[in-house]
Structure formats: C-alpha cells, structure tokens
Amino acid sequence: MWLRLMPTVVFTLLVGPILAGVAMVLLPAFGYLPALGGETFSLAPWRELLDQPGLARSVSISLASGLIATAVSLAVVLLFLAAAADTRLDRWLRRAVSPLLALPHAAAAFGLAFLIAPSGLMARLFSPGATGWERPPDLLIVQDSWGLSLMAGLIIKELPFLMLMSLAALPQLDAPRRVALARSLGYRPTIAWLKTVAPALYPLIRLPVYAVIAFASSVVDVAMILGPTLPPTLAVSILEWFHDPDLEKRFLASAGAVLQLGVTLTALLIWWGLECLARRLGRGWVVNGQRRGGERWLHLTGRGSLVITTLTAGLGLGGLALYSVAGFWRFPDALPTTLTLGHWQTALPLLGGPVTTTLTIAASATLLAMLLTLAVLENEQRGGRRPGVNGPLPAPGRRITAMNLLYLPLIVPQIAFLFGLVVLLEALGIRARLPLVIFAHLLFVLPYVFLSMAESYRRFDPRWTRLALTLGHSRNGAFWRVRLPMLLAPLLTATAVGMAISIGQYLPTLLLGAGRIATVTTEAVSLASGGNRRVIGVWALVQASLPLLGFIIAMGLPRLLWSNRRGMRGAP
Amino acid sequence: MKTSHPLVLEEIRLALGGRTLVELDAVIGPGEVLTVMGPSGAGKSTLLAMIAGFLDPAFEARGRVWLRGRDITSLPAEARGIGLLFQDPLLFPHLSVAGNLRFGMPRRVKDRAARIEQALAEVGLAGFGPRDPATLSGGQQTRIALLRLLLSEPAAVLLDEPFSRLDRQLRHEVRQLVFDRLRHAGLPSLLVTHDHEDAEDAGGPVITLG
Numbered sequence: 011m012w013l014r015l016m017p018t019v020v021f022t023l024l025v026g027p028i029l030a031g032v033a034m035v036l037l038p039a040f041g042y043l044p045a046l047g048g049e050t051f052s053l054a055p056w057r058e059l060l061d062q063p064g065l066a067r068s069v070s071i072s073l074a075s076g077l078i079a080t081a082v083s084l085a086v087v088l089l090f091l092a093a094a095a096d097t098r099l100d101r102w103l104r105r106a107v108s109p110l111l112a113l114p115h116a117a118a119a120f121g122l123a124f125l126i127a128p129s130g131l132m133a134r135l136f137s138p139g140a141t142g143w144e145r146p147p148d149l150l151i152v153q154d155s156w157g158l159s160l161m162a163g164l165i166i167k168e169l170p171f172l173m174l175m176s177l178a179a180l181p182q183l184d185a186p187r188r189v190a191l192a193r194s195l196g197y198r199p200t201i202a203w204l205k206t207v208a209p210a211l212y213p214l215i216r217l218p219v220y221a222v223i224a225f226a227s228s229v230v231d232v233a234m235i236l237g238p239t240l241p242p243t244l245a246v247s248i249l250e251w252f253h254d255p256d257l258e259k260r261f262l263a264s265a266g267a268v269l270q271l272g273v274t275l276t277a278l279l280i281w282w283g284l285e286c287l288a289r290r291l292g293r294g295w296v297v298n299g300q301r302r303g304g305e306r307w308l309h310l311t312g313r314g315s316l317v318i319t320t321l322t323a324g325l326g327l328g329g330l331a332l333y334s335v336a337g338f339w340r341f342p343d344a345l346p347t348t349l350t351l352g353h354w355q356t357a358l359p360l361l362g363g364p365v366t367t368t369l370t371i372a373a374s375a376t377l378l379a380m381l382l383t384l385a386v387l388e389n390e391q392r393g394g395r396r397p398g399v400n401g402p403l404p405a406p407g408r409r410i411t412a413m414n415l416l417y418l419p420l421i422v423p424q425i426a427f428l429f430g431l432v433v434l435l436e437a438l439g440i441r442a443r444l445p446l447v448i449f450a451h452l453l454f455v456l457p458y459v460f461l462s463m464a465e466s467y468r469r470f471d472p473r474w475t476r477l478a479l480t481l482g483h484s485r486n487g488a489f490w491r492v493r494l495p496m497l498l499a500p501l502l503t504a505t506a507v508g509m510a511i512s513i514g515q516y517l518p519t520l521l522l523g524a525g526r527i528a529t530v531t532t533e534a535v536s537l538a539s540g541g542n543r544r545v546i547g548v549w550a551l552v553q554a555s556l557p558l559l560g561f562i563i564a565m566g567l568p569r570l571l572w573s574n575r576r577g578m579r580g581a582p
Numbered sequence: 583m584k585t586s587h588p589l590v591l592e593e594i595r596l597a598l599g600g601r602t603l604v605e606l607d608a609v610i611g612p613g614e615v616l617t618v619m620g621p622s623g624a625g626k627s628t629l630l631a632m633i634a635g636f637l638d639p640a641f642e643a644r645g646r647v648w649l650r651g652r653d654i655t656s657l658p659a660e661a662r663g664i665g666l667l668f669q670d671p672l673l674f675p676h677l678s679v680a681g682n683l684r685f686g687m688p689r690r691v692k693d694r695a696a697r698i699e700q701a702l703a704e705v706g707l708a709g710f711g712p713r714d715p716a717t718l719s720g721g722q723q724t725r726i727a728l729l730r731l732l733l734s735e736p737a738a739v740l741l742d743e744p745f746s747r748l749d750r751q752l753r754h755e756v757r758q759l760v761f762d763r764l765r766h767a768g769l770p771s772l773l774v775t776h777d778h779e780d781a782e783d784a785g786g787p788v789i790t791l792g
Contacts, residue, residue, distance in 0.1 A: 473668055476636055479659040480666040481686035481734045491685070495676045577675025577716035 013392065016385040020456070023382070024418055027453060031427030032271070034434040038264035045437055046257055055265035062262075064241030069273055071157040071237070072244040076227025076277040079164035084219060086165075086319065087172045088211075089312030091180070092203035100313070104177065106320050110170040112506070112561050113323065114514035116535050117554035119163040119235040120546055121326020123152045124333060126159065129341055131329045137342040145341055153239055160237040164229065166323050168222045169316075172215065178465065179214035183207055198305035200312065205296045220278060221420040227277045228270055228423030231516035231531070235538045244270055245425045249517075252429050253525075263429065271426045278421075327554060334547030357548045361530075368513055368529040368556065371444070375451035376508035379459040383504070386460070387467040388489060391475070416457040424454075424517045432521050443523050450518035451511075459508040466500035496578070499568040506564035510557035530556065586612045587650050589633075589738040589770035594645035596628050596637075603641075604629050604791060610738070610770040615761060615784040617773045620791030626774040629791075630740050633772070634666055635659030650737050665736030667744040667760070671723035673715035679726055680711035686734030701729050705759065721752045728760055732767060739764060741773040745780060757783045 037043060041052035059065065094100040110118075125131050129146035137143040152159050185207045192202035212219075233243045241247060248270060251263035337348030428450065435446065470493065478488035494501070516531050523532075534549040572578035589610040596604040603625030610616045620626055631637045633647055636659060647655050654662045673682050683698045691697065702708050705725045715723060724744065731739065744760070745753045761784055764771050773784050781788050 473670075473672060474674070476634070476659065477666065477668070477672055478685075479636075480634060480662075480664060480736070481730070482660055482688060483685075484660055485658075492674060496674070498676075572676065575675055575714050575716065577673075577714070 013385055013389040016382065016389050020382050020386055021415065024415060024453065024456065027431055027449075028418060028422050028427050030434055031430035032422070034430035034437075035264050035267045035271075035426060036430075038261050038433065039268040041261060043261065043264075043433070045433075046260060048261060055261040058262050059265040059269065062241075062247070065244075068241045068244040068247055069269070071160075072227050072270070072273050073277055073280075075157050075161045075164060075237075075243070076223050076274070077280060079161045079168060079226040080219060080223045080281070082161070083165050083169040083172050083222065086169055086312070086315045087176055088204070088208055089200075089308060090173070090316040091176060091211075091312075092200045092208065093309040093312030103313075103316055103320060104173075106324075107170045107173045109558060109561065110166070110320070110323055111174055112510040112557040113167070113327070114510070114531060114553050114557065115163075115167050115229070116231045116235060116514070116516060116531055117330070117550040118166050118323060118326065119232045120534070120538075120550040121330050121554075122159065122163045122166060122322065123235060124329040124543060124547070125322065125326045126162075127152050131325065131332075131344075134342060134344045143342065152236060155238045155240070157238055157243070160233055160243070161226075162322075163232050163236040164226045166319060166326075167232075168226060169319055172218060172222060175215045175218040176211060179211060180207075182214070183210050196301050198302045200305050200308045201301060201303075204308070209292065209296065217414065217417045220281070221417055223277050223281055224274050224421045224423055227274045228425055230425060231535050234535060244273060245423070248425050248429075252521075260433070267426045267429065270423050274421075274423045274426070327551075330547045330551045330554070332547070333543045334551055336544060336547075353544045353548050357545065361549075361552060364528045364530050364533050365552065365556070367527060368531070371448050371451055371519070371527075371529065372509045372512035372556075374448045375455045375512045376459065376505055378448075378452050379456040379508050380463075380501070380505060382456060383460045383463050387464060388493075391467075391472075392485065416460055419453045420457055428517055428521045432524075435522075443527055446522040447519050447527050450522040451515055454515060454518065455508045455511050458511045459504050462507045463500060463504040466497060470497060498571070499564075499578075502564035502567055503561075506557070506560040509560045513553070513557050586768055587737070587770075588612060588614075588648075589772070590646075590648035591633070592646040592648060594629070594632065594647075595643075596625055596632060597642045597644075598628075598640065600642075606789065607645075608787075608789070610772060610786075612768040612770055613765040615741075615764065615771045615773050615786040617775060617781040617784050617786060617788045618791060619774075619776055619778075619781060619788060621776065624792030626791060627742065630666075630742055630772070630774055634664050634740055635662055663737035665731045665734055665739045667727060667731055667739065667741045669743050669746055671715075671720075671727035673718075673723055673726055673730075675716060677715070678711065679707075679713045679715055679718070682715060682726060683711075683730050683733050686730045688735055691735075697733070701733060705729060720748055721756055724748065724756050725759065728763060732763060736769065739769050739771040741771060741775075743775050743777075743780075746775070746777065754779075754783070761785070 038046075038048060039055055041048045041050060041054055090103075094104070123130070127133070127146075128149050128151055130152075133141070133143065133146065141147075185203070188206040188210075189199060189202045192206045193199060197205065228245045229243075230245050230249055233246050237243045237246060242250070244266065248263050248266040251259045251266060254263075332346065334353055335349050335351065336346035337350040337352075339346035431450070435441075440446070474492050474496065475485075475488045478492045479485070483491065513529075514531060515529075516535050519527055519529050519532050530549060530553040534546065534553050537546045537549055540546075568578065591606055591608045591610070594604065594606045595602060606618075606629065608616060618626055618629065628637070628641060632641070632643050635654075635657065637643055645655075646653055649663060654664075673679070674685065677685060679702075680695075680698050683701065684694055687694055687697070698711060699708070702710050705728075707722060707725060710718075710722075710726075715726065718726065727744075741760075745757050748756055757780065773780060775781065
C-alpha cells in the first residue's frame with residue numbers, strides 16, 4: 011500500500027525544496043530577511059544590483075551562452091544523425107558519446123582550457139612551425155570576454171546529452187522507413203532525414219533541450235573555469251556576492267538570483283519564439299520539393315563537427331593526463347622533456363578524504379534515487395491491473411505531467427533556488443551538512459536515474475510478471491526474483507548515471523555543505539584560480555575517472571554474472 | 583499428482599465500453615480440454631486474462647469462476663491455482679533450466695532436485711538441469727515450459743496458443759505430449775487457438791467466438 015504514496019512523495023521531494031528555495035530568494039530580493047535585519051520590503055537590493063558595474067554584460071553573456079551553446083549542440087546532433095550511415099566510424103562515434111556524458115563538467119572545462127590556452131597543447135603542436143611563436147602569445151583565449159570558450163566548453167558537455175536523448179527517442183519514429191520512403195521519392199539521404207525525421211524528433215527531445223538552455227544560461231563551475239572574469243557571468247557574480255563577508259550583500263545576491271531566474275526564463279522564451287519561427291519556415295522548406303541541394307555540405311558538416319567535438323574532449327583529457335605527469339616542459343615543445351610522478355605523490359595523501367566523501371555522497375544519493383524510482387515505477391506497473399476491481403483508469407496525461415515535473419530541478423537554475431534553500435535551513439537552524447548535501451544531490455540525481463530507468467522498466471514484457479504470479483509467487487516475489495534480476499543491466503547503468511551526476515555536482519555541494527564538505531569536484535574547481543596546471547591535471551583526472559569507473563563496472567558486471575546466460579546478454 | 587475437479591465458468595460475460603466481447607457458460611471436467619476458437623480481437627485473450635486474474639479494469643466482467651469448489655473470481659492471480667502456457671516458452675533467461683523448474687515448485691515439495699531430474703528424464707531431457715535455457719531448441723524450450731507448469735501443481739491450466747510458434751513437424755509431436763500430460767494429471771484445461779488441428783488434437787468440446 012505504501013507504494014501508492016510514492017508518486018506523491020517524489021512530487022513533494024522535487025517540488026517542495028524548489029518552491030521553498032525560490033520563495034526564500036524572492037523575499038530577501040525585496041529587502042525582507044529578518045535574520046539579517048531586513049524587516050520591511052524595499053527595492054534597495056534592486057537599486058544596488060542595477061548599480062553593479064558590468065551587469066548588462068554579465069546578463070548578455072549568460073543569455074547568449076545559454077542560447078548559442080544549445081543551438082550549436084542541437085544543430086550538430088541533428089546534422090550528425092541526418093548524415094550518419096551505418097559505417098564503422100559512425101557506430102564508434104555514437105558509442106564514444108556516452109562516456110562523454112559521464113565526464114564531469116569541470117573536468118571537460120579544464121581539458122578544453124589546457125587545450126586552447128595560449129601556452130596549451132594546441133599552440134604547442136603548431137609552434138613554432140605554423141605560428142612562429144617562440145613564447146606563448148599574449149592572447150586572452152580561455153576566459154575571453156565574449157564567453158566563446160565558455161560556450162565551447164558547454165557544447166562539449168551538452169552535445170553528448172542531446173545526442174543520447176535523441177538516440178533514445180529515435181526508435182519510436184521508425185526513422186529508416188521514413189528515410190527509405192523519402193529516398194524512393196528522389197530525396198538524398200541527409201535531406202530525407204532532415205525533412206521526414208527531424209520534425210518528428212524535435213518534440214520528443216524538447217524538454218531535454220530546455221534543460222540544456224537553463225543549464226547553460228546559469229552554470230557556475232564551467233563559467234568559473236572558462237567564462238569571462240571582468241565581469242563574470244551573472245551566476246558567478248551571484249555566488250561571489252553570496253559569499254561576501256559582508257552579510258548585507260545577501261540582499262544583493264538574492265536580487266541577482268531573481269534576475270537569473272528572469273534571464274533563464276527569457277532565454278527559454280526567446281527559444282520558444284525561435285521554435286515557432288522555425289516551424290513556420292520549416293513547414294515550407296519540408297514541402298518545397300527540393301531534394302538534393304546542399305546534401306554534400308550538410309553531410310560533411312554533420313559528421314565533421316561531431317568528430318571535432320569528440321576529438322576536442324578526448325585531446326583535452328589527454329592533456330590533463332599529460333600535465334599531471336609533466337616535469338620540465340619548455341613552451342613550444344609538444345611534449346614535456348621529463349616525466350614525473352611527483353604531482354601524483356604530493357596529491358595522493360590529499361585525495362583520500364575528498365574521494366571518500368565524493369563516493370559516500372554519490373552512493374547515498376543514488377541509492378535513495380534508485381529506491382524512489384523503483385517504487386514509483388513498480389507502483390505504476392501495479393496500478394490499473396488489480397484483479398477483480400473495476401477501478402477508474404488513471405487519467406490520460408497524468409503520466410505525462412509527472413514526467414514533465416521531473417525536469418523541474420533541471421530547468422529552474424540551481425543558483426536561483428539552492429541558496430534560498432540554504433537561507434531557509436539556516437533560519438531553521440538545520441546544520442547537518444552531509445545529509446543536506448546528499449539531499450541536494452538527490453534533487454538532481456533523481457531525474458536522471460528515473461529517466462534512464464523508466465524506458466526499460468516500462469518496456470519489460472508484462473508476461474514475465476504474470477508468469478511468476480501463475481507459478482504461485484506474490485507480486486513482491488515477482489519483483490525481487492524476476493523483474494530486478496532481469497533488469498540488472500539497465501539498473502546498473504542508471505546507477506552509474508546517478509553516480510556520475512552526483513560526482514559532477516559543484517554548486518549543491520558548495521552551498522549546502524557551507525563550503526566545508528570537500529569533494530573532488532569542489533577541490534578541482536577551487537584550484538581553477540590558482541592556475542597550477544599540473545595539480546589541476548591530477549585532480550581533474552581523478553574527477554573524470556570516478557564516474558568512468560562506475561560505467562565500466564556497470565557494463566562489466568552483467569557480463570561477468572551472466573557469462574553463462576546467453577539470453578541476458580542483449581538488453582531485455 | 584492427480585486432481586479430480588472441474589473448472590466452472592459460470593455465466594461469464596466480458597464487455598468493453600458497453601460492447602459485449604465474450605459470453606460463455608461452461609464446465610471443463612478433469613483431464614478435459616475445452617477449445618475456444620475465434621479470429622483475433624474476438625476476446626480470447628481477454629477471457630484468459632479474466633480467468634487467470636489479470637483483467638484490465640477497463641473491461642466490465644460479469645460471472646463467476648469456480649475451482650476446487652471455491653469461487654476464485656476475486657482472488658489475486660497467485661492464489662488462484664491456475665497455470666498458464668503462453669505463445670512463447672518464456673523461460674526465465676537469468677535462471678538455469680533446473681532453476682526455471684524450481685521457480686514454480688511449491689515450497690512444501692520435498693526432494694526437489696530429484697523430482698526435477700525425474701521430470702526431465704520423462705520428457706527425454708535428462709541431464710539438462712544446469713543448461714542455459716537460451717541454448718535449447720524451440721521444441722525443448724516448450725517442453726521445459728510445460729514441465730515448469732506441471733511441477734507448479736496447478737489446479738487448472740490455460741493454454742494461450744502455445745503451439746503457434748513451433749514449426750509444423752514439431753507442432754504435432756509437442757501437442758500430443760502436452761495434451762497427454764494434462765490429461766494424465768487430470769487437469770481441466772482451456773485452450774485458445776485459431777488452428778483447427780490444435781482443436782482436433784485436443785479432442786474436447788470446441789466453442790467458437792465472434
């Protein structure tokens with residue numbers, strides 16, 4: 011019976027903290043926060059906010075990076091899928107994309123920074139030969155004031171996300187037949203895909219796209235590593251104000267957080283406007299009868315840009331590894347003169363604590379998320395199939411609404427509600443840091459665990475459960491002895507996804523832990539300002555390898571366990 | 583394990599949205615096979631779901647199902663004592679052949695390993711216990727599925743076109759085996775099919791729906 015309460019529990023868990031957090035940001039934004047002496051409502055925080063130098067620039071960069079990073083990622087994904095044939099390279103690329111999803115944002119950002127910095131790998135590879143540089147040029151490439159490197163860093167991470175979401179949605183569309191039909195009418199393959207599959211695919215990945223916009227327009231850790239500094243993006247500024255020793259600045263930070271909500275909302279509205287426009291123009295384009303123009307160009311762009319992105323991420327990781335063992339390394343040399351394990355030896359004693367904390371938080375949050383997910387999904391399976399009871403059918407669309415709600419923590423900017431939550435908890439006197447951090451991680455882990463588990467759970471052939479029941483097992487028995495073991499592979503994958511999401515979290519750990527909980531991510535990001543590439547290399551590599559390890563276990567374990575069960579090797 | 587009671591389907595009427603799909607009133611004696619035929623969409627699967635206890639609440643169901651002298655109409659599926667043979671053998675892929683058989687056996691049964699070995703030998707599959715079910719041929723899988731059903735000691739059996747996926751040559755042989763074993767165990771059985779040969783081999787009364 012308690013299973014029936016689960017949807018409500020999950021709903022409260024996801025929506026409650028977000029509403030409370032936003033409320034506790036709205037009040038101080040208008041001057042009301044009795045704990046800090048704000049007894050009356052006023053517009054003073056907003057006046058102070060508008061007086062901040064460079065605010066307009068901060069806002070425009072947040073807005074632009076949100077829209078441009080999303081647009082580029084989406085365009086590359088669609089063009090690649092349109093151009094991809096069943097060649098070995100394409101299959102390899104599709105597979106290479108999933109580990110990229112496990113790569114934490116911070117590690118990807120560091121990798122990119124090391125690659126494109128004036129003294130980075132790229133400059134070394136082409137110097138002095140192609141560039142004539144004998145010393146690093148005096149250029150602001152990383153942290154450029156236009157936010158271009160920030161956008162590039164976001165694209166590296168968001169592209170794999172949109173790719174996986176698209177690949178998950180595609181089977182519903184029967185793309186090969188649509189393309190085959192269009193080709194029989196004389197359309198070239200890439201154009202055929204863009205005209206017959208893309209318009210049907212987009213509505214299925216719309217929510218993930220919105221999540222990307224929201225994330226890109228309000229990200230903190232990537233912006234601290236790759237984003238402009240004078241002024242930084244709006245989200246980074248808010249964090250600085252929040253951490254200002256002068257507590258009065260909290261009012262300013264709150265106003266900033268409300269502004270951030272507005273910025274993200276504006277980005278979403280602009281995107282929605284663009285959607286409408288694209289629909290209008292696209293409708294004409296789809297039926298204009300043009301069958302081959304630009305095919306070659308589209309084809310090359312689609313595959314080329316994905317190759318470049320994957321290569322960049324890979325080279326970035328390689329760069330991190332190289333720096334972490336580099337001894338003496340003169341500038342134009344492509345490789346270090348000497349190699350050393352010294353940086354690792356120095357870091358090793360310091361790594362233990364943060365790695366343990368990281369794994370504790372990730373394991374707890376993921377375990378909780380998995381329990382909730384399984385409870386909700388199992389309840390869904392049992393609902394409506396009660397023997398002998400002619401209960402009302404669940405209202406159509408209810409499932410859809412619940413699904414949309416899962417995206418809420420991914421669409422409301424973290425910075426806009428997390429520190430409202432901190433203010434609230436401080437006011438309530440709750441100081442259990444580790445449980446709070448775990449809880450905050452749960453908010454972001456749960457949606458991903460649910461999304462990655464739901465598909466295989468719902469597709470699971472109901473006859474297996476019926477069979478177990480007719481053989482005399484109870485519903486719980488059928489769950490433990492049939493469904494769970496048979497769904498082990500997707501279960502482990504979802505666990506690895508959850509762990510990866512938790513490991514990569516920066517802001518929730520920092521804010522709910524009040525800066526006192528050190529994970530590999532908070533440590534790595536805090537090294538960004540120091541600029542010691544060798545130390546950063548060590549930490550970022552550790553940060554990147556933890557989630558990867560999880561995925562290796564998730565893929566390896568079922569193969570080991572079911573080595574003698576041929577029927578368990580393909581996904582059920 | 584011989585049973586000797588009928589499966590009674592008393593004035594069953596199944597409807598969806600006010601439209602009647604199935605009307606049936608029948609008594610299936612011990613060891614007897616009642617064949618229900620009809621085109622797809624005639625409500626055959628709905629009838630099986632109702633008797634087994636999986637009916638979707640969207641359907642309106644009237645009538646009673648009696649087994650072992652009890653009204654089982656509102657019992658949960660696992661308490662009805664009704665076994666099912668599906669279109670596919672559906673051997674659990676994560677269990678061995680013996681694991682599949684053991685999965686269905688009641689806990690009170692003693693000396694399960696020996697019973698499993700004996701049952702395998704009776705259908706010509708001695709020594710197959712530790713095998714991975716995925717390595718068995720279609721006919722072997724169907725035989726294991728039948729054994730699993732029988733070892734679970736049901737009081738009645740529903741057959742949902744269990745032979746339709748077998749090739750013609752094998753079909754007759756497996757069909758004979760299944761009906762022999764069911765008759766031998768004295769189980770009242772209900773077979774749903776649209777193959778006339780199935781009905782002939784079953785040898786019992788035939789009802790045509792739709």
